[in-house]
Amino acid sequence: MRRIITLFVFLLAAVGMVAQDTQDTTYWNVSGQASVNFSQVSFSNWIGGGKNSVSGVGLFDINANYEKDKIHWENTLKTGYGLLKEGEDEAVKTDDKLELNSKLGVEMRKENLLFSSFLNFLTQFADGYRYPNTTDKISRIFAPAYLTVATGFDYQPSEMFSLFLTPVSGKFTFVADDTLSAAGAFGVKPGKKMRAEMGASLKSEFKTPVMKNVNLSTTLTLFSNYFNEPQNIDVKWDVAVNMKINDYLSANLLTNLVYDHDILIPIDDEGNTGRRIQMKQLFGVGLSYKF
Numbered sequence: 001m002r003r004i005i006t007l008f009v010f011l012l013a014a015v016g017m018v019a020q021d022t023q024d025t026t027y028w029n030v031s032g033q034a035s036v037n038f039s040q041v042s043f044s045n046w047i048g049g050g051k052n053s054v055s056g057v058g059l060f061d062i063n064a065n066y067e068k069d070k071i072h073w074e075n076t077l078k079t080g081y082g083l084l085k086e087g088e089d090e091a092v093k094t095d096d097k098l099e100l101n102s103k104l105g106v107e108m109r110k111e112n113l114l115f116s117s118f119l120n121f122l123t124q125f126a127d128g129y130r131y132p133n134t135t136d137k138i139s140r141i142f143a144p145a146y147l148t149v150a151t152g153f154d155y156q157p158s159e160m161f162s163l164f165l166t167p168v169s170g171k172f173t174f175v176a177d178d179t180l181s182a183a184g185a186f187g188v189k190p191g192k193k194m195r196a197e198m199g200a201s202l203k204s205e206f207k208t209p210v211m212k213n214v215n216l217s218t219t220l221t222l223f224s225n226y227f228n229e230p231q232n233i234d235v236k237w238d239v240a241v242n243m244k245i246n247d248y249l250s251a252n253l254l255t256n257l258v259y260d261h262d263i264l265i266p267i268d269d270e271g272n273t274g275r276r277i278q279m280k281q282l283f284g285v286g287l288s289y290k291f
Contacts (some may be wrong), residue, residue: 032062037284057082058096067284070107092131096124105154116154122146143177144186162205189264199225213244232261250288256280
C-alpha cells in the first residue's frame with residue numbers, strides 16, 4: 001500500500017518540477033465555476049398554511065489541467081456548502097463537500113491509452129447531525145475522510161469519455177474524532193481512526209451537451225476489496241446537469257448515490273442499523289460565474 005502512495009507522490013513531484021518551468025505555462029489550462037443558489041418562502045395570514053423558510057447553497061469548482069508531449073495531469077477541486085432555515089428553527093446543513101481529484105497519466109504506444117496514477121480525497125467542512133438533534137455529532141471534518149490511491153490504465157477515446165481501470169488500488173477511511181472512532185463509525189473498528197483496504201477499482205467519466213445551454217456530466221466509481229467480501233462492491237455515482245440561463249444566471253441539478261457495505265446506517269429511533277443506499281439530490285437556481 002505504501003509503495004502505491006510513494007509511486008503516486010513521486011510521479012506528481014516529477015511533473016510538478018517540470019510544470020514550474022516558466023516556459024511551460026502555456027501547457028496549463030485552468031477553468032472553473034462559482035455559483036450561489038437561493039430559495040425563499042414567506043407567508044403572512046396565508047389561509048392555506050405554510051412555514052417561512054430560506055435556503056442557500058454555494059458551489060465552487062476549479063480545474064487545472066496540464067498537457068505536454070505524452071504527459072497528462074488533470075486536477076479538480078469541488079466544494080459545496082448549503083444551509084436551510086425554517087421559521088424559528090435552527091439552520092440545518094443541506095450540502096457539505098470538499099473533494100480533490102488528481103490524475104497523472106503518460107501516453108502509451110496504443111492510441112488513447114495512458115498509464116496513470118489517480119488520487120481522490122473526500123471530506124466535509126462542518127459538523128453533521130441527525131436533525132432535529134443538534135447535540136450529538138454524527139460527522140465532522142475528517143470524520144469521515146476518504147482517500148483513494150490507484151495506479152492502472154486510463155482509456156480516453158475522446159474528451160467526452162474516459163475509463164480508468166486499476167487492478168491495484170488502496171482505499172483509506174479516516175475518522176479523526178474520538179467519539180465517532182469509539183463508536184466504530186463509518187466502518188472503522190471501535191477505537192481505531194483509520195481503515196485500510198486494497199482491491200480493484202474502476203472509474204468512468206462521461207460528459208455531453210444535452211441541448212442548447214444544458215450540459216450533463218456523470219462519474220461512476222466502483223471498488224472491490226480483495227480481502228473482505230470482494231463481491232460487495234462499493235459504489236459512488238455522481239450526476240450533474242448544468243443549465244445556463246444567461247452569462248450570470250444558471251440552474252443546477254446534482255445527485256449523489258453512495259453504497260458502502262461496511263457502513264451501517266441508522267434505520268429507526270431504537271438504535272437499529274442496516275446497510276442502505278445513500279442518496280442526495282440538490283436543485284437550485286441562482287448566480288453563476290465561469291472562468
